[in-house]
Each structure stands twice: as C-alpha cells, then as structure tokens.
Amino acid sequence: MHLLRRCQALTVLLVMTMALSLFGCSGSGENATEAETTLSPVAPAQAVTPAQGGLLGDLDGDGAASVGDAIRILRIVVGLDPDDECADANKNGTTDVGDAIKVLRCVVGLDDWPLGECGGGPIEGGYQFVTAWGSEGSGDGQFDNPMLVAVDAAGNVYVADQRNHRVQKFTSTGIFITKWGSKGAGDGQFSYPSGVGVDAAGNVYVGDRLNNRVQKFTSDGTFITKWGSAGSGDGELSGPRGVAVGPGGDVYVVDHYNSRIQKFTSTGTFITKWGSYGSGDGQFWNCFGVAVDADGNVYVAEEANHRIQKFTGNGTFITKWGSSGSDDGQFNCPAGVAVDADGNVYVVDVQNCRIQKFSGTGTFITKWGSQGSSVGQFSWPYGVVVAPDGSVYVGDTTNSRIQKFRPVAP
Ligand SMILES: [Ca+2]
Numbered sequence: 001m002h003l004l005r006r007c008q009a010l011t012v013l014l015v016m017t018m019a020l021s022l023f024g025c026s027g028s029g030e031n032a033t034e035a036e037t038t039l040s041p042v043a044p045a046q047a048v049t050p051a052q053g054g055l056l057g058d059l060d061g062d063g064a065a066s067v068g069d070a071i072r073i074l075r076i077v078v079g080l081d082p083d084d085e086c087a088d089a090n091k092n093g094t095t096d097v098g099d100a101i102k103v104l105r106c107v108v109g110l111d112d113w114p115l116g117e118c119g120g121g122p123i124e125g126g127y128q129f130v131t132a133w134g135s136e137g138s139g140d141g142q143f144d145n146p147m148l149v150a151v152d153a154a155g156n157v158y159v160a161d162q163r164n165h166r167v168q169k170f171t172s173t174g175i176f177i178t179k180w181g182s183k184g185a186g187d188g189q190f191s192y193p194s195g196v197g198v199d200a201a202g203n204v205y206v207g208d209r210l211n212n213r214v215q216k217f218t219s220d221g222t223f224i225t226k227w228g229s230a231g232s233g234d235g236e237l238s239g240p241r242g243v244a245v246g247p248g249g250d251v252y253v254v255d256h257y258n259s260r261i262q263k264f265t266s267t268g269t270f271i272t273k274w275g276s277y278g279s280g281d282g283q284f285w286n287c288f289g290v291a292v293d294a295d296g297n298v299y300v301a302e303e304a305n306h307r308i309q310k311f312t313g314n315g316t317f318i319t320k321w322g323s324s325g326s327d328d329g330q331f332n333c334p335a336g337v338a339v340d341a342d343g344n345v346y347v348v349d350v351q352n353c354r355i356q357k358f359s360g361t362g363t364f365i366t367k368w369g370s371q372g373s374s375v376g377q378f379s380w381p382y383g384v385v386v387a388p389d390g391s392v393y394v395g396d397t398t399n400s401r402i403q404k405f406r407p408v409a410p
C-alpha cells in the first residue's frame with residue numbers, strides 16, 4: 001500500500017463522511033469499502049494490562065466528541081493508525097466509515113453523546129474479551145457454521161465458513177478483507193470445508209471435507225494446487241478436518257474417518273502417516289483438530305477419546321492428557337487445538353463451551369468460557385487459534401461469530 005494511495009483514500013473518505021453527516025445519513029457500516037478491503041494489516045497491540053475503558057468514539061480520551069475523533073477513526077480505516085477498540089462508535093464490531101459518521105452526528109447534535117463504553121471487556125481466566133464479529137447468514141462477515149480458524153504472521157484471521165462453502169479473511173479486529181469459494185468440486189470450490197491452516201508465507205491450506213482433498217491458495221484466495229481423493233491409501237483422504245503447517249512448511253492433515261494423521265510437503269507429496277481407529281496411544285477416535293509447535297511437535301484433539309495426544313513431527317507418540325468430564329483438564333468433545341509461541345496448548349472444549357490452556361506437556365494452566373451468547377460465552381465452539389501477539393480467536397460456531405480475547409496481567 002502506497003502512502004499516496006492511502007492519502008487519496010483518506011481524502012475521499014473525509015469528503016464522503018462530511019457530506020453524509022451534513023445530510024443526516026447514518027452509515028450502516030455493513031459493507032466494506034474499497035479502502036477497507038485493500039488496507040494492509042496494522043501491527044497488533046501488545047496489551048499486557050487490562051484495558052481501562054473509555055467512551056466509544058472518543059479516540060483522544062478527552063471525554064467529548066470532536067471532528068478530530070472522526071479523523072482519527074478514518075486514519076484507522078485507511079490503515080494510517082493502529083486500530084483502537086474505542087473506534088467502534090456504531091457498535092458493529094469493526095472500525096469503519098460509519099464510526100466516523102456516528103461521531104460527527106454527535107458533534108452536530110443529531111445523535112446523543114456519549115455512545116457507550118469501550119474497552120474493559122470481561123476478564124476470565126486471565127483473558128479479556130476484546131471484540132466479536134459475525135452473525136448467521138451468507139453475506140460478507142456473516143457465517144453459517146464456522147468451524148476451524150487460522151491466523152497468518154501479520155495477524156489476519158481465516159475462517160472455514162463450512163455451510164457457506166467458503167473461506168473468509170479478516171483483519172485482526174474483524175474487518176472483512178476477502179472471501180473465496182462456492183459449493184462444488186472444481187478448483188477453488190468447496191464441499192463443507194472444515195479446516196484451515198496458514199504457512200509462514202501466508203499460503204492457505206483448506207481441509208475440503210466432503211471433496212476429500214486439501215486445496216492450497218495464496219493469502220488472497222488464488223488457487224495454487226490440490227491433492228487427495230476419497231480412499232484410505234497413502235495420500236487419499238476421508239473427511240479431512242484440521243490442517244496445520246509445521247515450522248519447516250510440511251502440512252499435517254487430520255484424516256478424520258481414516259483415524260490417522262497424514263503428513264505432506266507443501267505441494268502435496270505424501271511423506272508419512274500414523275494412527276488407526278481406537279483408544280490406545282497413537283490411535284484416534286473422531287480426531288478433529290491439529291496444531292504444530294515451533295519445535296515441530298504435533299498435537300491432535302480427539303472428540304470421542306476426550307483427549308489431546310502429542311507426537312513428534314513424524315508421528316512418534318510423546319504424551320497424552322484428558323478424559324471425559326468437566327473438571328479442569330477434562331474434556332467433553334475437544335475439537336480445535338492451537339499452540340502459541342511459548343508452546344502452550346489451547347483446546348476448544350466443545351460441549352463444555354470453554355477454552356482450556358495447558359503447558360506443552362499437558363499441565364492445566366487456565367480456562368474461560370461457559371455456555372451462552374453473551375460476550376465471552378460460547379455455543380458449541382469448534383475453532384481456536386493464537387496470533388503472534390498472544391491474542392486468541394475462537395470460532396464460536398453456533399453463535400455464528402468469531403470472538404477475540406487477549407491475555408491480561410492480573
Ligand atoms: Ca474526543
């Protein structure tokens with residue numbers, strides 16, 4: 001993104017905003033503008049203390065609405081300033097032109113000020129709710145059964161939007177960037193995609209579940225290659241679920257109905273496999289999510305065995321933890337699994353409607369979440385991923401939304 005282009009976009013947005021505010025329009029903020037879809041991601045905030053909170057739309061913190069606040073919002077929209085959770089004046093979950101319009105309406109007295117509180121989201125288990133986005137539907141930013149999620153090195157979030165047969169890409173604050181896919185078996189089409197993984201270069205791998213294949217795309221959704229077909233031979237797949245990329249670029253695929261993990265090169269050449277149906281060490285029962293740590297160790301979540309298994313990158317069993325239940329360290333159908341830069345493991349405990357966090361050897365650290373639709377609550381969540389800055393994104397499946405949390409100091 002060139003500075004000139006940003007400045008031009010900023011000027012256009014400013015003129016548009018002023019015009020809309022003068023005519024008393026209220027921006028819906030539902031549709032991403034061209035500026036939003038092309039802006040480059042901003043560096044995620046390294047928040048380590050709980051947000052103190054403030055007033056929505058008051059970007060300079062002086063307790064009043066001003067034109068300066070609106071300009072600050074527009075600078076965020078076009079990528080000149082990092083995002084601020086107090087920017088979402090119209091409360092639609094993203095920073096957009098509508099927020100600047102909302103503030104300007106307050107400046108000229110068309111709307112009442114203040115617009116509400118920002119920041120200071122509920123804290124549970126050492127994690128603070130930051131934001132949520134999405135609702136049920138098929139429009140941009142809407143979901144139908146969102147499953148597993150992934151994040152790239154820049155902090156962008158990818159969602160396997162299963163029943164919409166597509167992948168959606170968002171900024172770290174939930175601004176819609178792009179989408180790709182439709183129902184079908186052609187290149188770039190999907191049949192109930194369930195898993196998504198991203199490599200260090202930003203390429204996106206999708207577990208195309210009922211097409212029994214993996215598809216690889218660029219970070220903006222351009223088809224690169226595909227591999228797999230229905231079966232149980234090497235390189236064949238049966239209902240692939242989770243997909244994860246190791247530190248060397250190899251791709252691990254949860255071969256759900258074959259009860260095994262398959263490992264491929266980044267272009268789909270079969271390397272190795274392990275697992276069989278069962279409950280012993282190295283066996284799987286309804287394996288679902290997979291994650292790889294910085295050392296190349298592989299973590300697999302199994303819904304029906306209610307456990308996490310840890311392997312070397314070539315499938316040698318290391319350890320396991322978990323059993324059926326709702327106590328700390330127990331699971332009721334774990335699905336998504338993720339690992340952070342320090343090697344901590346995060347598990348979506350689907351029917352307990354919570355996230356549990358463990359050390360890399362399975363020692364329970366913390367948990368958060370309960371069943372419901374309020375912020376910080378979940379309804380049959382499936383996906384979890386940790387961004388480079390430690391933010392945790394959860395695919396809150398039955399609530400048709402993504403929720404973002406951040407670790408906070410006590
Ligand atoms: Ca202000």
Ligand SMILES: [Ca+2]
Nearest residue numbers: 088092094096
């Ligand atoms: Ca907004």
